[in-house]
Amino acid sequence: MAEKEKKESLLDQLGESQVWKSIIRSGVPRNRRQRMYAVLGNVFLHLHPARLPRHAVKIGYTWCMGGLSFFLFVVLTITGILLMFYYRPTVEYAYTDIIDLTEQVPLGIMRELHRWGAHAMVLTVWLHMLRVFMTGSYKPPREFNWGVGVLLMTITLFLSFTGYLLPWDQLAIWAVTVGTNMARAHPFIGHEGPGASLLAIGDINLVHMGSDVRFALLGGRFVGEATLLRFYVLHCIAVPFIAMIFMAVHFWRIRKDGGISGPL
């Protein structure tokens, strides 16, 4: 008993110290109110609700799929940054760098973690969407967050798609060839899509193979060196950046829309 008191006084001392108070202004959280302040005063935690209803932690209700998706995103960010130290996005090196990563670099499992993590994240995002749909959690006042979630799902799929090209093997090249060919058929901005032929000055087509949305995506007329670099930048910088912004909005809105929806 005496020992416990001693510990508490140490904690008290720590809580009263300038270092602690400069980081957590509300001091040592001792009651509900202080714990709430500690959460609200933290830039990362404040995205979350300050208090959780009991049902929100029931795994049978949430499946924890949103949390797992975010966890996998963090895993993918960390392993992805590590992979970037070895991988060079050029036609000459891309394929052999992946072989090098799996066979020679210490902890070759890092690449597998990234690959399987990516597959798993696509799965958890879909299951999260299914759960939200089945529990009716898209209904007002959460309809805006459902929209944000749909965007995040699209971003996840696009991250998966851009990453698929980077190993630069036959599977990657032809999968992306087939995948980006769909962009040809996009209305107005794809050169084989409906309405594209309407965008013309006289006989000159404005939307053609060298000026449509697929061309911008590939950086050329077919999947090549420019595409590899473009997909690399999209995969490592541009799309994760956009994803993080929308994730912040997504988590913040859960709190602002009244926390995780309750069972009906």
Next chain:
Amino acid sequence: MSDKVIPKASINTDSGNDLDRKGFLGWLSVGWLAFAGATGGFFTLMIRFLFPNVLFEPPQSFKIGYPDDFTIGKVDTRFKKKYAVWVIRNDEGIYALSTVCTHLGCTPNWLEVEQKYKCPCHGSGFRKTGINFEGPAPRPLERHAISLASDGQIIVDKTMRFKWEKGEWEIEESFLKI
């Protein structure tokens, strides 16, 4: 404190450089319009930035040699890797087929034994002429423009495409008569 005691100097009644409510709102809208214009212009340029001016790809129009270099009845696969065309000579002349599968854009292989182009992606098959006969491909392979240069060499122009289903293989440029 009543508002009557506000010193006169603090109320700007000078004509000349003073800005009334309407004038202020006018300039504010000019400012916002300029800002919107500049931002819009910048984003337009950002999109334009994604469309390169120079491509490091093989040229779209190229010479492939003299008509005598091609054997009657053979599919010439020498230009497949770099230019993505097959050059085929028959009894009447020479035509250049695009190696892009009309299903989803993969590259089929010419199988000499089976005398067909077979796509590895989803199994589409095309006859030597380019006419599809098996698999999911919805239409025949496309022809590119083919003609003779002044030095007697054959020129293939990939910017022009001729589709069988539109009757375009009847067009003169789609077939080089020898």
